[in-house]
Amino acid sequence: MFGNFGVNLGSVGNLFGASGPRLNYDLGEAYPRAAGGWTHYRATSKEDGSPASVFKFVCNDVHKERVRVEVARNGAKRLKTTRHPNILMLKDSLEVEEGDKLTIYVVTESVMPLEEHLKDLPTSTSQRDEYYALGIRQVATAVSFLANDCALVHGGVSMSTVVVTDRLDWKLAGLDLLSEHAAIGRGTHGPAPLVHAAFSVPDQYKPEEYRRGDWAGIPGGPPWAIDAWGLGCLIQEVYRGGAISRTDQLREVDHIPQVLLKDYQRLLATAPERRYNPKKLVENSSLFSNKLVETITFLDNLTLKDSIEKEQFFRHLPRVMESLAKAPVQRKILPHIGEALVFGSAPALAVSPMLHAAEGLSDDDFASKVTPTIVKLFAKETANASDKLVRVALMENLSRFAKHLPNKLADETIFPAMSSSFTDEDPFVRELTLKATLVLAPKLTQRTHGNLLKYLSKLQVDPEPPIRANTTILLGNIARYLAEATAKRVLLNAFTRALRDQFPPARKAGLMALCSTVDFYEPGEAAQRVLPAVAPLTVDPEREVRECAFRCLDMFTDLL
Incomplete structure (x- = not known):
């Protein structure tokens, strides 16, 4: 018959608990259809709750249905050994035998059938067609890999054998x-399963040589001939919005985009040797000359781009994303950028487009799709120049994402990582850290505020005058978040120190901070410490300082 495919596909310990046959995945609802004799279930891991897909094959009598069994085993084995970004990724597999009954479980990344996915898309928009083009290109790339690189024939390419992550x-x-x-x-x-189980593929998905079983002649044609036909069937089904049931439906081309029509017809050529190589489809089709495909292709090949190309791409990316559908931006482009930043293949300039792509996400989606990336980026050591630039970009954009950060995460993870920048040798970074701290301040605990005050105490005597002034301004702004005892102990000392600074804006900042925190002080403190410290500034050389000093005196005199 065909060779021995009856290999053990996985160990019991991988998918089942140590106590016996207990799947370590909770099976949810099954999808209506799946290719072959499999049932496709939504599933979640019992260990960490992560989503997955479980494909289940059941044969009640392995002796009577040997062909079905060997074909299913081949499918599981091939998923295990055929690795490509555009082919479904296997996580684990297992056979369970109970007498004559055999059950095969195949656990994969979380996917849904393409047919179900297309039901949720709008019926006709330019954005939809861009997305279709991207998907078709990905499948064509997989078919090209099998045919041109591996000399393998899939034998059943259609909507039913395509899934979406x-x-x-x-x-x-x-x-x-x-x-x-x-x-x-x-x-x-x-040993070819395609020969022994050709009956399992409906005739409309088979070119003539496949339908009539001309097995001896097939190797004389190109290895992509059968699957090029299937790719044509997939294109027909995608643009018509459902599965075909007859071969003559392939002649219905009104809904096929004109830019694809010629290539579509080449894929369905009668003569096997004249069928279009999927590799040429991927490389040549003008269908793929759209912003979505170009953007994803650039991101896929980011490591091959030079710094100038990357800078130009990410600088224009926010404007490009405005013209794209929200779903691919948030579910595809966003994680692409995040991963590139984490692994260092994207420049710091990519932080802003990442946050642009995340706009409109709910707190839950932001927490799952963006927050882990932000945490990893803040955790990086800034000794590396590129990592330091990413840290700077994050702090510059902190106001765009701080609202999504849980208080505990901001307090225990983000601020401790960011605080090292208070002592950075670059004055710009120290000053930026002050500004970023103001955004995080409402989320910090009193203990963390205590640590923050230690940094601010040093920055109040920083060699850079603007940093001294901004430190005082920050203290005035975060005063309301401090415990009463801490405020009384720290603020007055800090602000009166600023009044003696040689930098006029620092003196003005001290006066303004005193005014904004007047409610924190007792009349005795006003009379004995504030007024004597402020009065000399009424004759300050700088007019703005003098005017601010008079206003401050008025406020604290009213307090008496």
Whole structure:
């Protein structure tokens, strides 16, 4: 028959608990359809709650249904050994035998059938067509990889064998019939699953040589011939919005984009040798000349780009994203940028586009899609120049995402990481850290405020005059977040010190801070400490300082 595919696909300990056959994934609702004899379940890990997909195959009598069993085993094995970004990613697999009954579990990344996914999309928009083009390109890339790089034939490419990830990647699945191109020529005497289970693929998805079982002639044609036809069927189904049931439906081209029509017809050429190589489709089709495909392609190849190309790309990316559909921006482009920043392939300039892509996310979505990236970026050591620039970009944009940060995270993770920048050798970074601290201040605990005050005490005597002035301004602004005892102990000393600063804006900042915190002081403090410290500034050389001093005197005189 066909070779021995009955290999053990995984160990019991991988998917089941130590006590026996207990799946370590909770199976949810099954999707209506799946390729082959599989049932596709939504699932979650019992260990960490992460989403997954579980494909389950059940055979009640392995002796009577040997072909079905071997084909299913081939599909599981091929998923394990065929690794490509556009092919469904296997996490684990397992066979469970109970007498004559066999159950195969295949656990993969979380995906949904393409047919179900398309039901949630608008019926006709330019943004939808851009997204379709991206998905078709991804599947065509997978088919090209199998045919051109591996000399393998999928044998069942259609909407039913394409799944979509949470990040909107279209991936080729259903590898049950995957066979070596040359092995098909041996027909029923060879090991090719495609030959032995050709009956499982409906005729509308088969070119003529496949339908009539011309196995000996197939190796004489190009390895992509069968799957090029299937790719044409997929294109038809995507743009018509559902599965085809007859071969003559492939002639209906009114809904096929004109830019794709010629390539579509080449994929469905009658002669196998004339069918379009999917590799050429990926490289040449004008269908893929759109902003979404170009953006994703650039991000996919980011490590190959030079610094000038990256800077130009990320500088224009926010404007480009304005023209794209929100779903691919938030679910595809956003994680792409985040990962590139974490791994160092994106410049600091990418922080702003990442936050632009995250606009409109709920707190829960922001927490799952963006916050982990922010935490990782803040945790990086800033000895590396590029990491330091990323830290600077995060602090410059802190006001755009601070509202999404839980207080505990801001207090225990973000601020401690950021606080090292208070002592940075670059004055610009020290001053920026002051400004960023004002954004985080409402989320900090009293203990952390105590640590913050130690940094501010040093910055009040910083060699850079503007930093001294801004430190005083920050103290005045965060006074309301301090415990009463802490405020009484710290503020008056800090502000009266600022009044003696040689830098006029620092003296003015001290006066303004005193005015904004007048309610913190007792009449005795006003009479004995504030008024004597402020009075000399009424004859300050700087007019703005003098005017501010008179206003301050008026306020504290009223306090008496």
